[in-house]
């Protein structure tokens with residue numbers, strides 16, 4: 001079989017960070033759209049802070065990897081997913097949001113998207129290599145729990161639709 005040049009681990013981290021940054025900007029935007037509703041604003045702010053932690057974590061893991069690992073080829077299937085994540089219409093979706101239910105639906109899809117698959121893959125594959133050099137890495141469980149808790153905190157779709165997004 002012909003040997004083809006594969007993307008490096010470094011490139012995988014770069015793609016993953018770019019996607020997490022897009023999601024981070026998305027949640028920051030939601031915090032603004034619902035700034036008039038303290039509970040909703042607080043919720044989106046927490047999601048934003050989680051995404052900030054994800055970006056930081058990717059940087060930490062990457063910088064703790066031995067350079068030989070960084071330059072080695074990454075799993076091509078996961079690189080392909082990471083590349084596709086950068087084509088997700090996150091900014092267009094943001095512009096279509098009219099109320100809290102629209103926001104929730106998109107956030108829910110994002111949290112179940114391949115952005116999460118790539119992030120989880122990186123944590124599982126690369127953290128064991130650098131574990132001794134990193135201390136705090138329990139950022140994922142709370143994050144997923146938060147979005148699952150959303151209905152309990154903000155009611156059903158009808159109630160959520162009554163909380164309107166405000167663009168100024």
Ligand SMILES: [Fe+2]
Pocket residue numbers: 020023050051054119
């Ligand atoms: Fe994330």
